[in-house]
Amino acid sequence: MAPATPSRKPLMAGNWKMNNNHLEAIALVQKMAFALKEADYDAVDIAVIPPFTAIRSVQTLVDADRLGIQYGAQDVSQHASGAYTGEISASMLAKLKCSYAVVGHSERRQYHAETDEIVNAKARAALAADISPILCVGEGLDVRKAGGQVAHVLAQLDGGLAKIPADQVRRTVIAYEPVWAIGTGETATPKDAQEVCAAIRTRLAELYDGGSADEVRILYGGSVKGGNIAAIMAQDDVDGALVGGASLDPGEFVKICRYRDLPV
Numbered sequence: 236m237a238p239a240t241p242s243r244k245p246l247m248a249g250n251w252k253m254n255n256n257h258l259e260a261i262a263l264v265q266k267m268a269f270a271l272k273e274a275d276y277d278a279v280d281i282a283v284i285p286p287f288t289a290i291r292s293v294q295t296l297v298d299a300d301r302l303g304i305q306y307g308a309q310d311v312s313q314h315a316s317g318a319y320t321g322e323i324s325a326s327m328l329a330k331l332k333c334s335y336a337v338v339g340h341s342e343r344r345q346y347h348a349e350t351d352e353i354v355n356a357k358a359r360a361a362l363a364a365d366i367s368p369i370l371c372v373g374e375g376l377d378v379r380k381a382g383g384q385v386a387h388v389l390a391q392l393d394g395g396l397a398k399i400p401a402d403q404v405r406r407t408v409i410a411y412e413p414v415w416a417i418g419t420g421e422t423a424t425p426k427d428a429q430e431v432c433a434a435i436r437t438r439l440a441e442l443y444d445g446g447s448a449d450e451v452r453i454l455y456g457g458s459v460k461g462g463n464i465a466a467i468m469a470q471d472d473v474d475g476a477l478v479g480g481a482s483l484d485p486g487e488f489v490k491i492c493r494y495r496d497l498p499v
């Protein structure tokens with residue numbers, strides 16, 4: 236329930252999921268960059284999370300044009316190197332200057348059987364490479380209907396943050412993404428989002444300390460668009476959004492980044 240502090244700069248991250256080849260990625264980032272102004276970057280951290288195959292192209296564009304756009308990866312291996320066919324290590328992502336790596340997205344948990352233990356190992360691998368993990372947590376519809384969302388999310392949080400010390404948790408981003416709101420057009424009400432995000436911050440204060448808890452950015456994700464972002468951002472413990480579908484439309488994503496101009 237802590238008031239937003241200047242140390243919590245909002246973060247709007249566009250998770251493109253399995254969309255956009257490297258050429259489409261360049262076109263999309265160029266369109267975003269054309270629309271974004273210095274003041275947007277001053278107010279909000281703006282990140283794109285493309286598929287692995289497009290990260291190098293995004294990096295080249297960001298470097299060449301000195302864009303303020305940050306970028307990251309949708310996943311990261313828990314292993315440092317070796318015989319793990321198909322995996323991408325945190326050090327490889329660090330070499331591409333990724334700022335973020337999403338870990339524990341519900342689609343990874345659901346389709347790739349990722350457990351809290353694996354998610355935790357991935358988060359620690361990212362942190363060891365100086366990459367901020369975006370640790371995703373969120374309940375399914377059955378849990379929500381039974382009123383168990385807070386307990387469910389806090390258990391995922393405890394598991395995901397195991398063995399991560401306070402100095403590293405401050406660089407970690409938590410994304411609350413209720414599974415029933417992802418890609419469904421169904422958004423949690425701002426009050427629903429605040430309830431769980433506040434519980435996450437309270438737990439962070441218990442696991443670490445109030446100062447660390449105040450610094451951690453907590454994002455909401457699930458059918459975020461220009462029409463609902465302002466009300467979500469008006470909540471005390473919501474510090475940004477992890478945006479799926481709407482981040483594929485540069486106009487809509489820029490609108491989300493400029494949520495301050497939108498009516499609540």
Ligand SMILES: O=C(CO)COP(=O)(O)O
Binds near residue numbers: 417419457458480481
């Ligand atoms: O899963 C999400 C972001 O990681 C949310 O996706 P949508 O914004 O498409 O619902």
